[in-house]
Amino acid sequence: MNWPNSLKLLEDNSRVIPGGLASLNRKADPVIAFVRAKGSRLWDADGHEYIDYHAGFAPYILGHNDDDQAAAVVAAIQSGLSNYGSGPTLEEGVLARLFLQAVPSAEKVQFFNTGSEATSQAIRVARAWTGRSHLIKMQGGYNGHHNAVATNLMSTREQLGGFRRQGAEYPLVPFTAGIPPEEQALTHAVPFNDLAAVESVAKQHAIAALITEPVLQNIGVVKPRPGYLQGLRELADRYGFLLILDEVKTGFRASLGGYQAVAGVTADLATYGKAVANGYPLAALAGRAKYLDLAASPDPAKRVLIAGTYNCHPVPVAAAIACLKKLMDPARDVYGRLERLAARLEAGQRELFRRHQVPAVISRVGSASCVYFARQEPADWWDILEHHDAAFDLRYRRALIERGIYHFPVIVKQGSISFAHSEADIDRTLEATDDALRSLARG
Secondary structure, three states, X not given: OOOHHHHHHHHHHHOOOHHHOOOHHHOOOOOOOEEEEEEOXXXXXXXXXXXXXXXXXXXXXXOEOOHHHHHHHHXXXXXXXXXXXXXXXXXXXXXXXXHHHHOOOOOEEEEEOOHXXXXXXXXXXXXXXXXXXXXXXXXXXXXXXXXOOOEOOOOOOOOOOOOOOOOOOEOOOEOOOOOOHHHHOOEEEEOOOOHHHHHHHHHHOOEEEEEEOOOEOOOOOEOOOOOHHHHHHHHHHHHOOEEEEEEOOOEOOOEOOHHHHHHOOOOOEEEEOHHHHOOOOXXXXXXXXXXXXXXXXXXXXXXXXXXXXXOOOHHHHHHHHHHHHHHHOOOOOHHHHHHHHHHHHHHHHHHHHHHOOOOOEEEEEOOEEEEEOOOOOOOOHHHHHHHOOHHHHHHHHHHHHOOOEEOOOOOOOOEEOOOOOOHHHHHHHHHHHHHHHHHHHOO
């Protein structure tokens, strides 16, 4: 399979856009430029059709261009709604009430345009509340592109000092230039699933907040061990820092109430995005009212600014309201359907890996999953460095793409199923997987 039109588009764009893309996270090999999407399908500039499991980095829980959502957006535009830039709107209140109905662990909610804005605001609120500056994040966790957390994602062995850290923090490894050393000194990266490391850092520094995805979903699907999230809650209470759960990926995908509802743990603050609006640009910060109400504090020294010209723009608000109503509709049984489809895919994959004698494990939370070419599910990023066959992963993803099954061609990126997928899609995916594994076995 070749993609000459896609390559030419990247070359043309590179003359006017650095790197050729507005978000360099979209750059991958092979270069494929998509031009249309509907339901579970994608079409590229070279005329190829794919069943999509990338889902635009996971927001499309209903599928691409959902008809009900599109109708709500068109109706909002035609009604004369505008981003007035003055005063409250009815629609933001409607959205907030729907959100809090879906996420009972939260008392109040504020809205933004991107997940990075939401996590940045959560950290600012934590620092204002505690009067502290230091932050704990996870090695292998992604919590946005801003300075405080742009570190320690897919770090190399050498960058991490060459060995696994247990009970202690890792060296800080920024994944972008331009972060002042003074800011870097305030962030501490620790292994996921390691409570001893969190406590060690909390004893040494005045921690304002610990921020983590409850399931690490930017390095696949790395689950918390039993009791881990509860342990984080207890440490936050003991040492006086805020627990921030970054549910930008798990929120409204792991369950209607997010992973907090699955785990039975309540964060002080939690961030949401992606699936909340099924691909439209909207994010949220939710949690305990006493923290969020700092935005309206009468004390200027404690007041936390919330501002954004496009916060709750009527188009993404209409999209989010339509999405939440559909997710919350018991007659549609969205989460039941997602679970049945995901279980069908997982069972089929397990049988194919067994039949083709490929060492592999599948880690899944609801409709999100990842295949690790290893003999056990990883507990942290170091497990992936040590045991996952990264070279085979890339060959496997390329083989699937060439057979019309689209997973993002970067190692350990999760796959996501949408409400628009069908049993026929799953069965076609398994047929392509069988053929791909047979081809890979031939070398």
